[in-house]
Amino acid sequence: MNKGNILQGPMGLGLAVVSAIVALAAFGYAFMDLSAVGHRSFNTSSQIPWGQPIATYLYFALASSGLGMIAALSLVFGFKQFLPIAKRAIFLSFVILISGMAVLAMELGHVFRMLWVIPLNMQIESAMFWMGVFYVADLIFLLWKFQKMEGREWDSKTSKQIGIASFLAVLLASGNLALIFGMMSMRPFWFDGLMPIYFYLTAVASGLAAVVFFTYLAYGFNRDAMPERTRAMFEGPMGKLFAAVLGGTVLFIAVRAVTGLYTNNPEISVVWRDFLFASPVYQASLWLGIVAPFVIMLVKGLRSNPSMQVLVSMAVFAGLFAERYFFVVGGQVVPLFRGTWEWGLIQYTPSLTEWALTIMGSAMLFALYAAGERFLNLSDMPAEPAPEGATAAA
Amino acid sequence: MTKWGMVIDLDKCTGCQACTTACAMENNTLPGENWQDVLYYSEGSYPTAKLTWLPRPCMQCENPSCVAVCPTRATYKDMDAGGIVFVDWNKCIGCKYCMIACPYGVRFYADEKPVVEPDVRDVFPGTGQLHAPPYQGPHDDAVRGIGIQPKGVVSKCTFCYHKVSQAPAGVADLDEDNPETKEFTPACVRTCPPKARYFGDLDNPESEVNRLIADQRGVRLKDHTGNRPQVYYLGSGADVPAYQPPKKS
Ligand code: SF4
Ligand code: SF4
Numbered sequence A: 001m002n003k004g005n006i007l008q009g010p011m012g013l014g015l016a017v018v019s020a021i022v023a024l025a026a027f028g029y030a031f032m033d034l035s036a037v038g039h040r041s042f043n044t045s046s047q048i049p050w051g052q053p054i055a056t057y058l059y060f061a062l063a064s065s066g067l068g069m070i071a072a073l074s075l076v077f078g079f080k081q082f083l084p085i086a087k088r089a090i091f092l093s094f095v096i097l098i099s100g101m102a103v104l105a106m107e108l109g110h111v112f113r114m115l116w117v118i119p120l121n122m123q124i125e126s127a128m129f130w131m132g133v134f135y136v137a138d139l140i141f142l143l144w145k146f147q148k149m150e151g152r153e154w155d156s157k158t159s160k161q162i163g164i165a166s167f168l169a170v171l172l173a174s175g176n177l178a179l180i181f182g183m184m185s186m187r188p189f190w191f192d193g194l195m196p197i198y199f200y201l202t203a204v205a206s207g208l209a210a211v212v213f214f215t216y217l218a219y220g221f222n223r224d225a226m227p228e229r230t231r232a233m234f235e236g237p238m239g240k241l242f243a244a245v246l247g248g249t250v251l252f253i254a255v256r257a258v259t260g261l262y263t264n265n266p267e268i269s270v271v272w273r274d275f276l277f278a279s280p281v282y283q284a285s286l287w288l289g290i291v292a293p294f295v296i297m298l299v300k301g302l303r304s305n306p307s308m309q310v311l312v313s314m315a316v317f318a319g320l321f322a323e324r325y326f327f328v329v330g331g332q333v334v335p336l337f338r339g340t341w342e343w344g345l346i347q348y349t350p351s352l353t354e355w356a357l358t359i360m361g362s363a364m365l366f367a368l369y370a371a372g373e374r375f376l377n378l379s380d381m382p383a384e385p386a387p388e389g390a391t392a393a394a
Numbered sequence B: 001m002t003k004w005g006m007v008i009d010l011d012k013c014t015g016c017q018a019c020t021t022a023c024a025m026e027n028n029t030l031p032g033e034n035w036q037d038v039l040y041y042s043e044g045s046y047p048t049a050k051l052t053w054l055p056r057p058c059m060q061c062e063n064p065s066c067v068a069v070c071p072t073r074a075t076y077k078d079m080d081a082g083g084i085v086f087v088d089w090n091k092c093i094g095c096k097y098c099m100i101a102c103p104y105g106v107r108f109y110a111d112e113k114p115v116v117e118p119d120v121r122d123v124f125p126g127t128g129q130l131h132a133p134p135y136q137g138p139h140d141d142a143v144r145g146i147g148i149q150p151k152g153v154v155s156k157c158t159f160c161y162h163k164v165s166q167a168p169a170g171v172a173d174l175d176e177d178n179p180e181t182k183e184f185t186p187a188c189v190r191t192c193p194p195k196a197r198y199f200g201d202l203d204n205p206e207s208e209v210n211r212l213i214a215d216q217r218g219v220r221l222k223d224h225t226g227n228r229p230q231v232y233y234l235g236s237g238a239d240v241p242a243y244q245p246p247k248k249s
Helices: A010-041 A052-075 A080-107 A111-121 A127-150 A157-182 A195-218 A228-235 A237-262 A266-276 A280-298 A306-330 A352-375 B018-027 B065-069 B097-101 B187-191 B208-215
Strands: B004-009 B037-043 B050-056 B075-078 B084-087 B108-110 B153-155 B197-201 B231-234
Touching: A010 A080, A010 A352, A052 A080, A052 A127, A052 A157, A052 A195, A052 A306, A052 A352, A080 A127, A080 A195, A080 A228, A080 A352, A127 A157, A157 A195, A195 A228, A195 A237, A195 A306, A228 A237, A237 A266, A237 A280, A237 A306, A266 A306, A280 A306, B004 B208, B018 B037, B018 B187, B065 B075, B065 B097, B084 B153, B187 B197, B197 B208, B208 B231
Parallel strands: B004 B231
Antiparallel strands: B004 B197, B037 B050, B075 B084, B108 B153
């Protein structure tokens, strides 16, 4: 069934090895810098404490949650059309989260200390405490679910229950991650009770981008090489789902931008006007990375076109990465309480070390994914099409 | 129970930064980190421009948002220490969430690790406690964030706890002009040339700080955040103008 999967051959091994080398090189570079001068090699400061490494972590963590939700479409909600990507989505969700956590580990001041102080102090008032709890639960359930799938246990009761638990963990983890920002009333650019909904939507968008891109990659960007049901999914419901999710994302960004620009509060309106919309990078990522893909997916003749699907997935990858970056940094650019000491918006450009961490995480994702594709059967799905009655309407 | 509070009279403050310097000397803060700073604001334009300023320590909030967000309880409010908010340097993991959550921007993160780091104790061996910086002061207390800030953790103003904790129990005010309390007064208060800063027990109705707050209508900055600072300001200019981007010329 898997003949067309080019990553199961030498290509897979090659990609895994090359990505691993890139990941190691980036890690080596960042590690050298960090052990030579510490986090001063970042361009963050006491004014902008969270920079690109945090944005990268956020991006990866949310893409992971999005992939978990996409897997839940078939595994929990019975949309059987999406079964062909369920296993790959669960696997990607796992490795992308691991890669994100690796980036976060390099960002913290004392990563090993974290392992004992957080459990021993049980600060349940802190959203960051819950982030730890929920993402660890998420990782465990993902791994467990994947192990059931490896055992081809698709429909057993435990497998289903683990699937549901995994979905709940995903919702809690990403919703809580949203609240880490959304609950900060002293940072009005982030302060928003609906932040979890925004994160869910954009998480699914980045998850879709990942699963579409990596599935095409596995088959050498040749849809004809895909198993029939996978092909049917890409020809049919995938484009529509992508369009719907991107539409929701556009809507959410639009209402946030409109309310943001409308308000008199400079800590919100100035950020939208002078930081986000004034930046060509933000403009490009918004229009080319989110709006244009949405338009492409709207057009009936284009949304099932394989090249368009690949193009859109790559554009959304980049667009949402920028979205996360501007979101994280945007909450901090208005100088808090600094007066003439900090006259304009605080300037921040990621340093080479910070870029190295982003590259490290991405290369790590590619390496783990290619290894997974090579050694595990990620295209696996239950042999029989869904029995009548178990299928929900699509 | 003692609740330490500070009152800063902006009608007296000349913006001379003596407090900032005294704080840096007293606490050996790292370069670029100002646990105490004087912030300047300019508004209006010639010929009616105005310049205002205000000294800004940590507000030691009654309801500190930095404490609630800290995932490790490294940041904590110690009611037995007069309600001062401390950072436990043995617990802080350097996640910097507290810096996001503090509305007053008074927390600092440092991680500058030199390539080669000789241990000063090996370079200048001595017996017993080595007092003078650069290594260790007599009152170092990592659990309260007092001493030289180690790498990878967050630091902040401690209201000079190493001094005020030595004050006689039950004292209402720590005043540099009173020989009994002079040594226990925070460095910024003690050094202030026009005596714009006052330090005392907010829980004691007889204290000078409470009298000043009542008589001169002391206000707390950014009170809408709900953090309820234990630092009060008197006089005109006791507010923070909203952020205004510089005009493009
Ligand atoms: S001013 Fe900031 S650091 Fe100080 S207690 Fe309040 S919230 Fe915490
Ligand atoms: S940086 Fe340290 S003190 Fe601040 S929230 Fe994180 S662990 Fe707590």
